[in-house]
Amino acid sequence: MPVTRIEELTIADVHDAYRRGTFTARELVQAYLDRIDALDRSGPALNSVISVAQDALAQADRLDAELARTGELVGPLHGVPVAVKDQIETADIPTSFGNILAADYLPEKDATAIARLRDAGAIILAKTTLPDFATSWFSTSSRSGITKNPYDLSRDPGGSSSGTATAVAANLALVGIGEDTGGSIRLPASFCGLVGVRVTPGLISRAGMSSLVSPQDTSGPMTRTVADAAALLDVMVGYDPEDSYTGAVVVDGGGSTYADAAAEGTFAGTRLGVLRQAFPDTTDPDGAAALEVIEKALAELRAGGAELIDIEIDRLDEQVGFTSLYTTRSQADMNTFVQARPSLPVASMQAIVDSGDYHEKLDLLEAIVAGPLDPTDDEEYLQRVLAQPAFQRQVLGVMAEHDLDAVVFPDAKLPAPTHADVLGDRWTCLTYPTNTVIASQLLFPAITVPAGHTTGDLPVGLEIMAPPYAERPLIGIAAAVEATLGARRAPRAAVSDV
Secondary structure (H helix, E strand, O other): OOOOOOOOOOHHHHHHHHHHOOOOHHHHHHHHHHHHHHHHOOOOOOOOEEEEOOOHHHHHHHHHHHHHHHOOOOOOOOOOEEEEEOOEOEOOEOOOOOOHHHOOOOOOOOOHHHHHHHHOOOEEEEEEOOOHHHOOOOOOEOOOEOOOEOOEOOEOOOOOOHHHHHHHHOOOOOEEEEEEOOOOOHHHHHHOOOEEEEOOOOOEOOOOEOOOOHHHOEEEEEEOOHHHHHHHHHHHEOOOOOOHHHHHHHHHOOOOOHHHHHHOOOOOOOEEEEEHHHOOOOOOHHHHHHHHHHHHHHHHHHHOOOEEEEEOOOOHHHHHHHOOOHHHHHHHHHHHHHHOOOOOOOOOHHHHHHHOOOOOOOHHHHHHHHOOOOHHHOOOHHHHHHHHHHHHHHHHHHHHHOOOOEEEEEOEOOOOOEHHHHHOOOOOOOOOOEOOHHHHHHOOOEEEEEEEEOOOOOEEEEEEEOOOOOHHHHHHHHHHHHHHHOOOOOOOHHHOOO
16 A cells, blocks of 8 residues: 655654555655655755665565565665665665766675665665765765755755755655764754764774765764664674774674664763853854754753753864864875776866866865875874874863763754855855864764754754764763654655655
8 A cells, every 4th residue: 555654754663564564665665756756856856866776666575575475574674765875885876976977987886884784674765965075064066966955945955965864854765874074964964853873983884985084984874863873873883894993893892782772762860061162153143043942952951851061172173173184184085995996987086176077166175185195294194183182082081070971062053054155155165163073073973963943944953972982872862862852843845745
């Protein structure tokens, strides 16, 4: 029978429907494909999906047949349609990395994270938009142009996981996968009313995912609920011999599942540090609107049982700026990735810039190419690298001094910018006031959870940051925040059910 309600479904909802026979995986996939046609390619023309899997319905048929034969789901993600950022390689769908030169590039094999999803029964439904090689906070791409924010079509969804954010927020897929180096999961998730998770780098394999700053890179979930994000983490986290960073799972130590952590989430005994240094500037009307949402959310968390303690990090802006490695290291890491793929029609980042085959608003890409080919040619590179653990120790010291479980602050000091802001250079990638770089450059895990909406109905996200390898308690805190605030809501008239 047809799927009568597609908006805001969860993995648990879908699995319950499969078991009851309410609808099949084929019917669910067809419903999402129809919605992509109606909302992404026509109607409001969100422009979040680059391509869909040609065999998506066939994948669903195989899963339906197996459930009918055995009476059991094949895995924890049985029949879960997933939208994947086109930065992550898929063997059956071209992977463009957001760049026009790579539009037809078909990888030899799936990225490890994709293989894990498939093994768990997931259906890779579609690949989603991003700026060229993930080099922006915005959606500007030579491959796909701009992507619209489903809450306000005149605004950007954020980057660089732009398409995944819009697709999941607009219910074009059940869940999504993004990538986060400096905030590319959390910023668009916060602009689109989603949960977005950045794990400690190394817990999820980056094999088959283009790099930006290798020690900071990670893929991760973008979902409408914390429980769905936890379900994806339970599949994605694990050792991969193709990515030496994944030895980090030994430090993580295992234990209960992320799903259990989400289910058991509570504020009992929870102490949250409030980093007001990262709060919006109230002299800016947009900043004031975002701050109003955050302050209301914090008041609700306090009333819900969380203990909030104002904290300060000495020289925060200076340390964030000095530990940034984009203009010293990124070019080398990005070139290493593309040059390991002879069939990829991209020789180097310099070649892209020289040819002009990139979006004109990618000031970060230009700055990366203007930097050294070898990061050690930067006379400050060693000092920048050594400053990172010193920064980390300082923040851990603040957390220890105040006996904190996590630190909270808004993901950005402004709501989503308009396309006119971006294309008119009111904001560039290098000037946009995002706070997500704090956790990234500390190598800390962090989650954004919807905090509420401005009076103009723009989502605002609350970032929750924890020490390395503290993902399970972090998931629990996020679940408690989600339950207390209940701030997620589907976009309204522009993308209503069709």
